[in-house]
Amino acid sequence: MTGLFPGFLILSAGLFSVGAVGVLVRRNPLVVFMSIELMLNAANLALITFARYTQTMAGQVFALFVIAVAASEVVVGLALITGVYRSGRRLDLDELSEMSE
Amino acid sequence: MAEFSAFLSSAPPWFPLRFVPARDLLGVLPILIVGAGVVLVLLADLAVPRRGNRVLPALTGIVLLGALGTAVGQWVVNAAHPIVFNGAYANDRFALFADFVVLLTTLAVVVLSPGYLRRRGMEEGEYYMLLLASVAGMLVLDGALNLIVVFLGIELLSIPLYVLAGFARDDPLPQEAAMKYLLLGGFASGFLVYGMALIYGETGHTGLVAIHNVLTQTALRQQFDPLLLAGIALLAVGLAFKVSAAPFHWWTPDVYQGSPAVVTTFMSVATKVAAFAVFLRLFSATLAPYRSEWQVPIAVVAIISMVFGNVVAVAQTSVKRLLAYSGIAQAGYIMIGVAVGRPDGTQAALYYLAAYAFMNTGAFAVITILSRRGEDCDRFSQLSGLARRQPLLAGLMSVFMLSLAGFPLTVGFFGKFFLFSAAIHDGQLPLAIWGILTSAVSLIYYLRVILIMFSGVPEVEHEEDETLHLAGVTMDGSAVAARAPAATGGMPATAVILLAGVGTLVLGIFPALIYTLLQGISVVHG
Numbered sequence: 001m002t003g004l005f006p007g008f009l010i011l012s013a014g015l016f017s018v019g020a021v022g023v024l025v026r027r028n029p030l031v032v033f034m035s036i037e038l039m040l041n042a043a044n045l046a047l048i049t050f051a052r053y054t055q056t057m058a059g060q061v062f063a064l065f066v067i068a069v070a071a072s073e074v075v076v077g078l079a080l081i082t083g084v085y086r087s088g089r090r091l092d093l094d095e096l097s098e099m100s101e
Numbered sequence: 102m103a104e105f106s107a108f109l110s111s112a113p114p115w116f117p118l119r120f121v122p123a124r125d126l127l128g129v130l131p132i133l134i135v136g137a138g139v140v141l142v143l144l145a146d147l148a149v150p151r152r153g154n155r156v157l158p159a160l161t162g163i164v165l166l167g168a169l170g171t172a173v174g175q176w177v178v179n180a181a182h183p184i185v186f187n188g189a190y191a192n193d194r195f196a197l198f199a200d201f202v203v204l205l206t207t208l209a210v211v212v213l214s215p216g217y218l219r220r221r222g223m224e225e226g227e228y229y230m231l232l233l234a235s236v237a238g239m240l241v242l243d244g245a246l247n248l249i250v251v252f253l254g255i256e257l258l259s260i261p262l263y264v265l266a267g268f269a270r271d272d273p274l275p276q277e278a279a280m281k282y283l284l285l286g287g288f289a290s291g292f293l294v295y296g297m298a299l300i301y302g303e304t305g306h307t308g309l310v311a312i313h314n315v316l317t318q319t320a321l322r323q324q325f326d327p328l329l330l331a332g333i334a335l336l337a338v339g340l341a342f343k344v345s346a347a348p349f350h351w352w353t354p355d356v357y358q359g360s361p362a363v364v365t366t367f368m369s370v371a372t373k374v375a376a377f378a379v380f381l382r383l384f385s386a387t388l389a390p391y392r393s394e395w396q397v398p399i400a401v402v403a404i405i406s407m408v409f410g411n412v413v414a415v416a417q418t419s420v421k422r423l424l425a426y427s428g429i430a431q432a433g434y435i436m437i438g439v440a441v442g443r444p445d446g447t448q449a450a451l452y453y454l455a456a457y458a459f460m461n462t463g464a465f466a467v468i469t470i471l472s473r474r475g476e477d478c479d480r481f482s483q484l485s486g487l488a489r490r491q492p493l494l495a496g497l498m499s500v501f502m503l504s505l506a507g508f509p510l511t512v513g514f515f516g517k518f519f520l521f522s523a524a525i526h527d528g529q530l531p532l533a534i535w536g537i538l539t540s541a542v543s544l545i546y547y548l549r550v551i552l553i554m555f556s557g558v559p560e561v562e563h564e565e566d567e568t569l570h571l572a573g574v575t576m577d578g579s580a581v582a583a584r585a586p587a588a589t590g591g592m593p594a595t596a597v598i599l600l601a602g603v604g605t606l607v608l609g610i611f612p613a614l615i616y617t618l619l620q621g622i623s624v625v626h627g
Contacts, residue, residue: 016295023288032284039291043298050302058307059298062249066294069256073287076263080279083270093284096277 008049015042027093029084033077040070128185128192129244130175131168131200135237138164139230146226158215161229162208165236169204172197188308189247194622196244198451199378202458203239203371207232209462209597210367213469216591217363220472223269231261232367239375248297248307251379255293255343258375259286262368266360278359285342285352293339299332309387320390333388333395337402340383343376346402346432347409357425362477365421366465369428374454377435381450385442386624392442400440400532406433407539415546420468420479423546424461427505430543431457434536437520441527444623449519451622455615456504456516459608463601464501467494470594484550485557493595495554497602504605506547507540512605515612 015038022035044063051059085091126133142160149156176197183193210232218224238257245251263286267279301307303326304315319326338349345353357365388395410430417423435457438450471478471487471494478484488495504511517540521533608614 016291019291020288023284023291029280029284033287036284036287036291039288040294043291043294046295046298046302050298050305053302054305056305058249059301062252062297062301062307065249065253069253069260069290072260073256073283073290076260077283077287080263080267080276080283083267084276084280087271087273087276089273093280096280 005049005053009046012042012045012049015039015045029081029091029093029096032093033074033081037070037074040066125185128175128180128183129190130171131204132237132240134168134171135164135233135240138168139233139237142226142230142233146230149226155215157226157229158211161211161233164233165204165208165211168236168240169201169208172200172204176201184246184310188310189245189250190241191244191246193244193624195382195447195451195624196378198618198622199243199374199454200240202374202455203236203243206370206374206458206462207236207367209466209601210363210371212593212597213366213466214363216594217361217469217472221269221361223361225268228265228268231265235259235261235265235367236371239371242375243378245379245382246309248301248309248312251383252290252294252297254375254379256290258372259290259343262364262372265364266356266368268364269361274359275361276359278356281352281359282356289339289342289349291339292335292342296332296335296337296339299328299335303329303332309383313387313390316388316390325391325394330391330394333391334398336383337395337399340376340380341402344373344380344432344435345429346436347406347429348402350406350409350429350432353429354422354425357428358419358422358479362421362465362469362472362479365424366462366469369424369465370458370461373428373432373435374458377439377450377454380439381447382624384439385447389442396440396442399436400529403433403436403440403532404535406430406436407535408433411539411542411546414543417546418481420481420484420550421465421477422479423550424464427543427546428461430539431461431505433539434517434520437524437529437532437536440532441523441529443523443527445523445526446520447624448616448619448622449516449523451619452519452612452615453516456512456605456608459601459604460501460504460511460513463598463605464498464505466594466598466601467498467501470494470598481550481553485553487554494598497598498554499551500602500605502547502550504609506544509609510606511609512612514609515616519616 019035019038019042022038023032026032026035044066047059047063051057081091142157145157145160175192176194179194184191214228218228235258238254241250241257242254245254263279263283266282267275269275300312304312306312306315341349357369360368384395407430410426410433414423414426414430417426435450435453438446438453468477468479500511504513507513507517517536521536524532
């Protein structure tokens with residue numbers, strides 16, 4: 001079992017990188033939002049792996065909290081995205097830039 | 102306290118707080134009060150009519166005053182063992198000082214809010230509830246002594262703020278601001294959690310004290326684990342986002358400009374105080390054994406923020422945006438306190454945060470008062486000739502601008518003085534030199550605002566009439582009411598600005614008033 005730990009950590013680091021790159025390159029707010037979720041869940045995987053590795057419970061508790069917080073962030077996020085969509089604007093982050101000078 | 106314990110042990114078995122020791126509950130009493138206030142305000146919103154009532158702001162103010170009172174009580178008692186909830190939270194004087202600044206700023210915001218919300222046509226009761234929820238997050242953050250609590254505090258602070266940023270739902274700018282804040286805030290949270298996961302994995306603990314002990318051991322053996330260093334770096338990136346330090350500041354200008362002015366006031370001051378409180382606690386206490394590893398990167402971030410914020414601010418033509426860039430620069434200055442780390446660095450940073458609360462709340466409050474129906478009045482052209490129309494406001498705004506620039510006889514001067522001298526005592530001369538150089542640059546744009554207010558003719562009056570006329574057609578009878586407060590912003594709002602102005606000047610002449618409070622404050626740890 002111990003031999004699998006580096007594998008889980010590499011997977012988690014990979015997921016995190018995919019998420020981070022997704023946030024930086026994608027322009028659709030929904031996809032950006034999904035990328036953020038990917039980053040948070042990569043962190044969850046790392047937390048669970050470390051919890052097993054260090055034989056402590058804190059990591060699992062932390063992961064539960066991260067899941068709960070991510071869910072509430074989704075609620076706010078989707079509401080905002082719906083609001084922008086309702087106002088008749090295209091869901092594109094490049095077009096949502098009326099303020100930059 | 103004895104009665105409280107007796108009450109709890111005699112409570113029926115279903116009473117949820119029965120098994121929590123009274124000491125723990127008393128330790129987090131300000132948070133409990135604000136948390137109860139959230140529920141109370143939400144329920145009261147159902148009972149009272151929506152428009153034009155003062156019940157909700159009054160209720161919010163009472164809740165904040167209650168929390169402030171208990172925090173003052175905790176300060177006076179000065180508990181010998183301030184760590185509660187099994188090492189998860191500390192109500193030490195460091196946390197309490199940050200609590201004071203957060204609660205006082207929020208009180209000012211609550212006083213400014215009713216008039217502003219009425220003028221901008223967004224009187225919704227949820228506003229106050231969201232404000233209180235965010236304050237609860239800040240109070241949690243001030244004393245957090247566990248990585249999980251830090252994360253929860255940051256999210257409890259941020260999620261209501263995302264909603265508040267987009268509170269003017271029908272306006273395109275706030276929508277854009279809220280969307281950017283949410284996406285970049287979520288991005289930062291990702292870094293933060295991953296950094297925390299790595300630190301937890303390498304030390305086996307989430308409690309800050311336990312982490313500190315493990316790090317002390319490994320630092321003695323000169324074993325600097327690369328994964329742990331990566332964790333610290335990710336944590337620093339996530340926190341730098343929240344305090345809007347360059348180069349992690351992208352969201353700041355757009356969010357500050359697009360959010361309603363009262364929300365920007367709250368966001369720029371209270372959020373920065375809470376985020377810096379946890380930044381200071383983590384870096385100057387928990388991660389102190391690894392100082393040789395993180396000190397230089399933090400100092401570099403401080404210098405980049407000071408240079409970038411001050412240089413870009415020169416080119417701005419909107420006061421809100423100018424204050425956003427100035428906020429980035431101020432984050433750089435406070436970062437000096439983090440980089441110095443020792444108790445005097447922490448005290449200087451806390452002093453600067455208190456000073457920042459006075460001058461920045463004041464400056465944004467002026468913008469709040471000037472706002473008209475449908476828009477915030479913050480373009481330079483709209484400020485021109487303000488001194489002739491409203492000499493008091495223009496004079497106070499000048500005081501805030503001079504204080505932000507660090508002019509002598511204002512509180513901002515001593516804020517910078519303590520930070521720079523802490524840096525010099527620590528042998529970090531470059532930080533102090535960059536700080537002084539960029540302060541000189543900042544004079545350009547702060548003085549420009551003053552120049553514009555005192556020279557130039559007032560904006561053409563008929564434009565204002567037209568706005569009101571249009572509003573009168575589209576809105577209901579409240580448009581008539583909007584005409585009167587547009588001139589002065591009403592008594593309470595003027596009082597807030599006056600208080601901020603007096604505080605800025607008095608503390609600039611007698612800095613000891615706050616500095617003596619800070620003597621001996623250091624982060625309680627273990």
